[in-house]
Amino acid sequence: MKVSDCPTTQVEVRIAAAPAEVWSWLLDVDLPARFSTEFQGGGWVDGAEPGLGARFRGRNSHPVAGEWETVSTVTGYEPERLFAWAVMDVTNPAASWRFELVPDGDGTILRQWAQIGPGPSNLTTIIGSMPEHEEEIVAMRLGELQANMQKTVEGIKELAESGVRAA
Numbered sequence: 001m002k003v004s005d006c007p008t009t010q011v012e013v014r015i016a017a018a019p020a021e022v023w024s025w026l027l028d029v030d031l032p033a034r035f036s037t038e039f040q041g042g043g044w045v046d047g048a049e050p051g052l053g054a055r056f057r058g059r060n061s062h063p064v065a066g067e068w069e070t071v072s073t074v075t076g077y078e079p080e081r082l083f084a085w086a087v088m089d090v091t092n093p094a095a096s097w098r099f100e101l102v103p104d105g106d107g108t109i110l111r112q113w114a115q116i117g118p119g120p121s122n123l124t125t126i127i128g129s130m131p132e133h134e135e136e137i138v139a140m141r142l143g144e145l146q147a148n149m150q151k152t153v154e155g156i157k158e159l160a161e162s163g164v165r166a167a
Helices: 019-026 122-129 131-161
Strands: 008-015 039-044 055-062 066-078 082-087 095-104 107-116
Touching: 008 131, 019 095, 019 107, 019 131, 066 095, 107 131, 122 131
Parallel strands: none
Antiparallel strands: 008 107, 039 055, 055 066, 066 082, 082 095, 095 107
16 A cells, blocks of 8 residues: 555544534544644644634654644534544645544444545655655554544543533
8 A cells, every 4th residue: 555545544433422522522623632642732723713624733743753743724524523624735635634423322423534645744755765665654654543543532432421521
């Protein structure tokens, strides 16, 4: 698998809370920093409010890639159903991400999905220095993303089921 294939990964968890309760946690773009080993935090740019076209900045740290910041643009926004964003360039993103909420009886299925590429990123820079290892690097990267995504959805589940309301 290569970056040009735009590989994806996805995780999901069932939460014993209504979509409206889960949704409020998703709008805190800083929240995944509580659970991820890579994402260090973020916030809305220029006081933006969550919504289509809004932008937020994220800070990341990785033992191989170092530290970096990105700006993401909200590309999908359907309250209590979909929150999606493109990293850096909306037309040629370094990555694309989304949370989906699916009602499930008295609860909610929370899915987090990510796609690498097709645009340039730290990953493409690393691959450029050793292109013969692209497939292994991409597989490793997908595994890292999936592990952090699983921690994030499990963390959101715990918060949403705790009865505490999102800020």
